[in-house]
Amino acid sequence: MTLPATTLRFMTRFRCIAERCEDTCCGGLRVGVSEASVQRIHETLRAAGKPEPTEGISIPFPEGAPSERTLLRMRSDGHCVFLDTERRCSLHREHGEAVLPDVCATFPRTLWVQEGRLEVSGSLACPEAVRLLLLAEDAVEQVPVPPGLVARPEAARPAPGLPGDLYVLHAGAVRDALREFLLPGGHPLSSRLSALARWALRMDGLFRGPSPLPEDEEETRALLRAELQGVGAFVALAQAPPEPLGPWEEGGARVLRLLTQLKHLSGVTRSERFARFVQGCRSVLGVTGEEGQEGSNVWRLYTTRRAGLDARHGARLEQYFRHYLENYLLRHPHTEAFGLLAYVHRLTVRLALLRLTLAAHPGVSAECTQETLDQTAVECFQLLSRNVDLAPDFLALPREGAGGDRARCLEETLAWARFS
Structure with missing residues (x-):
């Protein structure tokens, strides 16, 4: 590994638990791979004298990225054709x-190259990764990547975003600002998200707005640095204390709306x-038909x-969300969205979903033990992740881009923040 590499401690502890896992890596997913990967599988099977699955092993996906022009074929049950009867590959x-x-x-490691270093985070589509992230107090301590943790560091992708873009050039500093909003304890997450959304609106107005930036590149960078220094x-x-949830009509x-989308x-x-999980949450809240009860x-x-x-479990819930946010900022770089406000909106909807399903899960109640709550949290975070x-249009704003309605985006983000 030629680049310096860091990860969060929970990923150094990850070991696949195979058939003991409550899910499978490939179940129900579209797995995009390169054409060279498919050819390597063909050649390996031929050299070993092994027959290929009768269904075939791949289907073309020409609209995918260059490294994902092929999809691994899934059986009718939604699992990869190479998953055996013991639920192993x-x-x-x-x-x-x-x-x-x-x-x-x-998998379940996510590899990004960010500002000259390799950053390893965890995909929460894996239940064991979720357990390790949410439940250990030291799970999100940043540590060097130990030898052998990453099988293919060369597979790391450059962080998303256009070369030369200010949010990309200063990605680390912008992410530090996001962490400053989201991670300190002692203040309600809903208040932190609301403040972050207002800051993101200002930043996008300056650096994604219609007004031209200074022609001098260094002057523009200085403007961004000044804005980041003024984040305090x-x-x-x-x-500020959050607005009470009770009377919110x-x-x-x-x-x-969330339950219908789910x-x-x-x-x-x-x-x-996932279908049982969604139905269970709907039933607990009295939503049994298409329309459900009065809001x-x-x-x-x-x-x-x-x-x-x-x-009863406020401190434990705070740990879940703090650890989730630490990993989210690594797993989903802010440069994958058009602007910071769109990024904050998407994150806020995800947090609202997590809060809702944790409270509505039929397995929990005010009297439940921490062990029961932990088990429920792992299921909620994993299934939603x-x-x-993988459904980026889930409650997305109608448009992202220079012509997007930032005032409407802020209004929606502030509303969803109240769930958190």
């Missing part, structure tokens, strides 16, 4: 790691676990259950 078992496509060899004034807003409509998503995935009743049930969990993170 037969390719890996019989032919070793070298024959695997990059995505299979590195906005962070102070995060100390819009809340019930937003709960129903139901739709569960209908297009092939995960029975006010749904909101009353949700806020009552949430208040009970917060009263697996199914929603």
Whole structure:
């Protein structure tokens, strides 16, 4: 490994638990790989005298990125054709790691090259990665990558974004500002998100707005550095107490909107676990039909259950979300969105979903033990990460880009922040 490499401690502890896992790496997913990876599998099977699966091993995907122009073929049950009866990868078992496509060899690790170093984070589509992240107090301590942790460091992708873009050139400093908003304890997450959204609106107005930036490149960089140094004034807003959830009339409509979106998503995935999970949350909140109860009743049930969990397990919940955010900032670089406000909006919707499903899960109550809550949290974070993170249009704004409605984006982000 030629680049200096860092990761979060929980990823140094990861070991696949194979058939003991409650999910499989490939189940219900579209796995994009390179044409060279498929050719390597063909050649390996021929050299070993092994027959190929009758269904074939891949299907063309010409619209994919250059490294993902082919999809591994999935069976009718949603699993890869190489998954054996013991829920293990037969390719890996019989032919070793070298024959695997990059995505299979590195999962659940995510590899980005950021400002001259390799950063390793964890995909929360893996239940064991979620357990290690959420439950250990020291899970998010940043540490050097130990030898052998990453099978293929050469598979790391450059962080997204256009070369020369200010948010890319100063990615580390911008991410430090995001951390300054999101991670300090002692202040409600909803207040921190609201302050962050207002700061992101200002930043995008300056660096993604219609007004031209200074022609001098160094002057433009100095402007960005000055804005980042002035982040403290906005962070102070995060100390404001959140608005009470109880009388919020819009809340019930937003709960129903989230539950409806989840139901739709569960209908297009092939995960029975996710479908049961969604139906369980809907039933707890009295949403049994297409429309469900009146929003006010749904909101009353949700806020009552949430208040009970917060009263008994507030510190544990705070740990879940702090650890999730630490990994999220590494796993999903801010430069993958058009602007900072769009990035904050997407994150805020994800947090709202996590809060909702934790409170609405039929397995928890105000009287549940921490062990029960931990098990429920692992399921919620994993299933939502697996199914929603791969659906980037989930409650997305109508448009991203220079012509997007930033005022509307801010309004929506502030509303979803109240769930957190």
